[in-house]
Amino acid sequence: DFGSVSTDPEKHDVEYLTPISIGTPPQDLIVDFDTGSSDLWVFSTEMAASDIKGQTVYDPSNSSTSQILQGSTWEITYGDGSSSSGDVYIDTVTIGNLTVPNQAVEAAKKVSSEFTEDPNNDGLLGLGFTSINTVQPTPQNTFFDNIKESLDARLFTADLKHGAPGSYNFGYIDPAAYIGNISWTPVDNSQGFWGFTSPGYAVGTGAFRNHSMTGIADTGTTLLLLPKSVVSAYYKEIQGAEYDSDQGGYVFPCSPTPPDFVFGVNNGIVTVPGDMVSYAPVDTANQNCFGGIQRDTGIGFSIFGDVALKTSFVVFDAGGLQLGWAAK
Numbered sequence: 001d002f003g004s005v006s007t008d009p010e011k012h013d014v015e016y017l018t019p020i021s022i023g024t025p026p027q028d029l030i031v032d033f034d035t036g037s038s039d040l041w042v043f044s045t046e047m048a049a050s051d052i053k054g055q056t057v058y059d060p061s062n063s064s065t066s067q068i069l070q071g072s073t074w075e076i077t078y079g080d081g082s083s084s085s086g087d088v089y090i091d092t093v094t095i096g097n098l099t100v101p102n103q104a105v106e107a108a109k110k111v112s113s114e115f116t117e118d119p120n121n122d123g124l125l126g127l128g129f130t131s132i133n134t135v136q137p138t139p140q141n142t143f144f145d146n147i148k149e150s151l152d153a154r155l156f157t158a159d160l161k162h163g164a165p166g167s168y169n170f171g172y173i174d175p176a177a178y179i180g181n182i183s184w185t186p187v188d189n190s191q192g193f194w195g196f197t198s199p200g201y202a203v204g205t206g207a208f209r210n211h212s213m214t215g216i217a218d219t220g221t222t223l224l225l226l227p228k229s230v231v232s233a234y235y236k237e238i239q240g241a242e243y244d245s246d247q248g249g250y251v252f253p254c255s256p257t258p259p260d261f262v263f264g265v266n267n268g269i270v271t272v273p274g275d276m277v278s279y280a281p282v283d284t285a286n287q288n289c290f291g292g293i294q295r296d297t298g299i300g301f302s303i304f305g306d307v308a309l310k311t312s313f314v315v316f317d318a319g320g321l322q323l324g325w326a327a328k
């Protein structure tokens, strides 16, 4: 078995939103697939109306196949400080043509303002490892964990694009989706993430610098967050770039286009084109841009978020416990 679903970027590629169906008859919601977490939670009819501003909500009482998971609750806080919590139903969930009949669907009772103020995002679908699922007293499987035995290959791929629809495929590697070879690197899932270590980096056409960067492949984080020393080495090459504490990161003149950023994956490399490093203008005159590469200070590891992932075709291989990166 295998499947595919389209994923669309919000403005500035801040997040990628993907359609799923829950319940009988199917309720269609659009959620953020997040390889950096492992809860499938959705806006629901159990929330206060004041916390809902445009989102589509899951109504378990309108699904003939929903069953409350008695006594179970969940609560999650993300790296950006956003959070949500609620209770749990078992119901049928379909992604593309793939269906899990007994998927734990975490219905929100509360969400933080960041989610309320994000009208197009109806929830998150975690694609991390089940070990960090927050349901108590018994952690619940992710959609991928529930479906993976029935897939032709125990993997999914992320093909995120800059300002254009991309796709998540389950159970197969589409040879038409990438060019050249896939660079494979082992995954450390001991913290529940798709963790790996990059051997180093280069700035523009400069020499490759050996510098281990241990981090996670995280579709649910917008930017590429790296060690302070690597980030300052990069921005040193951009005329007028500076760390702006008001903006909370490096800002630089939107033109000329900044240099490419290259990072290693095993004995291969991934190139973030300079025009993808300019994340978004910080002023209406569009003179200065907020950088897509920023410090990972305080996190404890680097985060290879959408700015890194959208340059590549990325294979999340649970069977081989490895990540594959290819150009496209």
Ligand SMILES: NCc1ccc(-c2ccco2)nc1
Binding pocket: 015, 032, 034, 036, 037, 078, 079, 080, 082, 114, 115, 118, 121, 124, 220, 221
């Ligand atoms: N890395 C997980 C994650 C994903 C989305 C969000 C989010 C906040 C507001 C809208 O979306 N926060 C954290």
